[in-house]
Amino acid sequence: MRHLLSTKDLGRAEAIQILDIAEDMADVQNREVKKLPTLRGKTVVNLFFEDSTRTRISFEAAAKRLSADVINFSAKGSSVSKGESLKDTAQTLAAMGADGVVIRHSASGAPQVLAQSDWIDAGVVNAGDGTHEHPTQALLDAFTMRRRLFPGDSRGRGLDGVSVVIVGDILHSRVARSNLWLLGTLGATVTFVAPATLVPVGADTWPVDLSFDLDATLALMQPDVVMMLRIQSERMNAAYFPSAREYGRQWGLDDERLARLRPDSIVMHPGPMNRGLEISAGAADSAQSTVLEQVANGVSIRMAVLYLLLSGEREALS
């Protein structure tokens, strides 16, 4: 693997390989010495043009546990706020000898531009670009599902036959898009539930069932996994629903809907949560919730991705 830009072009064998390596990385996190010497001498740059705490520290922890040196770069307080272009920033990083670049950008496709340019030869990991993709989040979601649904026997498996319902702001969600492709590749069936105003144009061409009614979908599907998406108030520059209360009543996972789920269904949320809006405190803190596991698994997945991208001989450009 040279870069990880999207889950759409990830094959099934490749995806399962990442998940299996993440299992080994997860074992390392349970040891007394949580560090591997694998990427000693490599430099990973976290290039964040958009605010993020958990993804950035997750990548930082992953790189450090593989003994790489980490440089954090956030657009605020950097030359980018003085008008530096992506090209100049990338060439600066190349001159400093970065081996891997983890990039988050508000423009969809920015990681692609960086990967295809000849500005920098480093491996590029997409850590979220606009409303396009967030591949490591989808990988850690799949990893969390696999570990919960097949405890002790998850290695080498896909998610065949697993039903996943993803609820919320599909329009702005790169997490939903990355999950859509990855879960499909792994054999799961995916249903999107959202208010009609939060479904993007062209969603009917996706390999996914669309629904506007959460209660009907949950009753019909009896899903293995319910994934709640965050209502992204920072991207809500128009009125997509009348009020937060009404959204919560129609599409939120409240205690009553939680009680109607199968007792072995799992509840996921990529975080940060708006408690009381898309998910109730009762659902977020229940035994069925995997929110904290997702955070822990995120480090394992990102270690696996950095290992695959940076440890071997750099694959020649094809």
Place this chain on the structure above:
Amino acid sequence: MARTVLQQADIARALTRISHEILESNRGANDLVILGIPTRGVVLADRIGRIIAGIEQGTDPSAIVGSLDITMYRDDLARHPTRTPSPTQVPRQGIDGKTVVLVDDVLYSGRTIRAALDALNDLGRPRVVRLATLVDRGHRDLPIRADFVGKNLPTSREERINVRLTEIDGTEEVSIEEATSER
């Protein structure tokens, strides 16, 4: 052109002898942990564990046998395409204060064992570490030697040693291959 140097019965005899030697030097199976290095070392460690359980009554092989993956500790990662690691499984008792016997199929440059010693270091602090290998073919790059050897095979660097085990390869033999088209 491959020449068979050990057949099934030879391998079985070598492993039985190694098992006895391990028990002799450790004075029994107490505090013994046998860790195989993937891929074929794991199979050999498994067999040694079962032979030891047959000799020392009351020993549970699954409680003393494990595997130790060294992929993340290799010194040549950047010279090859990315390798897929294998799981590391340490018996529940851990390795602190134990006698750890590393098991590999072929001892050659010694670099694998160097990596294994580093990996062990991150897992705990054994009392002693020993090394058992089915074949020692010489040509060491590092000051490392085996404590228990199935067979010493003088080779030239151009030759290849193939260890085939039933569990993985379907056949059981050790053969030497002359340098031909490979490399």
